[in-house]
Amino acid sequence: MRVSVVQYDIAWCNPQENIRRAERLICGNPPSDLYLLPEMWDTGFVIEAGDVARAECESDSLRWMLRTAAERGCAVVGSMAVRDGEEIFNRMFFVTEEGILARYDKRHLFRIGGETKHFTAGSERVVAEWRGVRFLLQICYDLRFPVWSRNRDDYDAAIYAASWPVPRMGVWETLTKARAIENQCWVIAANRIGRDPYCEYNGGSVIVDACGHAIAGTSDAEGLVTAELDMEALRDFRRKFPVGRDSDRFTLECGR
Numbered sequence: 001m002r003v004s005v006v007q008y009d010i011a012w013c014n015p016q017e018n019i020r021r022a023e024r025l026i027c028g029n030p031p032s033d034l035y036l037l038p039e040m041w042d043t044g045f046v047i048e049a050g051d052v053a054r055a056e057c058e059s060d061s062l063r064w065m066l067r068t069a070a071e072r073g074c075a076v077v078g079s080m081a082v083r084d085g086e087e088i089f090n091r092m093f094f095v096t097e098e099g100i101l102a103r104y105d106k107r108h109l110f111r112i113g114g115e116t117k118h119f120t121a122g123s124e125r126v127v128a129e130w131r132g133v134r135f136l137l138q139i140c141y142d143l144r145f146p147v148w149s150r151n152r153d154d155y156d157a158a159i160y161a162a163s164w165p166v167p168r169m170g171v172w173e174t175l176t177k178a179r180a181i182e183n184q185c186w187v188i189a190a191n192r193i194g195r196d197p198y199c200e201y202n203g204g205s206v207i208v209d210a211c212g213h214a215i216a217g218t219s220d221a222e223g224l225v226t227a228e229l230d231m232e233a234l235r236d237f238r239r240k241f242p243v244g245r246d247s248d249r250f251t252l253e254c255g256r
Helices: 015-027 060-072 141-144 167-185 231-240
Strands: 002-007 035-037 076-082 088-097 099-105 127-130 134-140 158-160 186-192 191-197 200-202 206-208 214-217 223-228
Touching: 002 015, 002 186, 002 206, 015 060, 015 223, 060 076, 060 088, 076 134, 076 158, 088 127, 088 134, 099 127, 099 134, 134 141, 141 158, 141 167, 158 167, 167 186, 167 200, 167 206, 206 223, 214 223
Parallel strands: 002 035, 035 076, 134 158, 158 186
Antiparallel strands: 002 223, 076 088, 088 099, 127 134, 186 206, 191 200, 206 214
């Protein structure tokens, strides 16, 4: 499977411009099976999201994801601020040519930045299976919490959509590799570039293999990070080095 991470400067609170930027990068490069967008790809990481959050049925951004997946015969994955009843979620959509395959609401809200004051945390761990590959859906701050992403022999690749700022890029580089190694999986991690009113971002989007090697990556440039996921190689590595059989068991306070 060919996967691409889409890295660009997100225009603040401007969904139509961000649709244009993402579409230009996707259409201007060779096709992939799956495209991963950064966290809150259509608005930027807006904490007080009441003015930008939309119900799914009212979201032009979600409609664009659905249309792109249908027209290109691919999957498009990314998170947005979504209004669901009286609550707002940082919700990741896994969209295919057949529609919405899976939804994941960010479990670990970034308390330090005030996300807990304006968003509702999710409680369900979500794995989406598509074209023979099982994807664990995760968003940004989730990367710091290894129990939540522990592989239960139920996924092959962990997807992280992020808005990870410059001062903590060393942590980003370390944890994307750590999550791949400890879970014997690919890590597909999208970050943005540019600035918002609060932070500066320099990308570092990356695809990491199960041994912790970055098989594709970029620094602070706009563009795509693309790699082929070799399922047979992953299965062979897990058979030869089955560390998962010796892993500890955890009881989560919520989720399944």
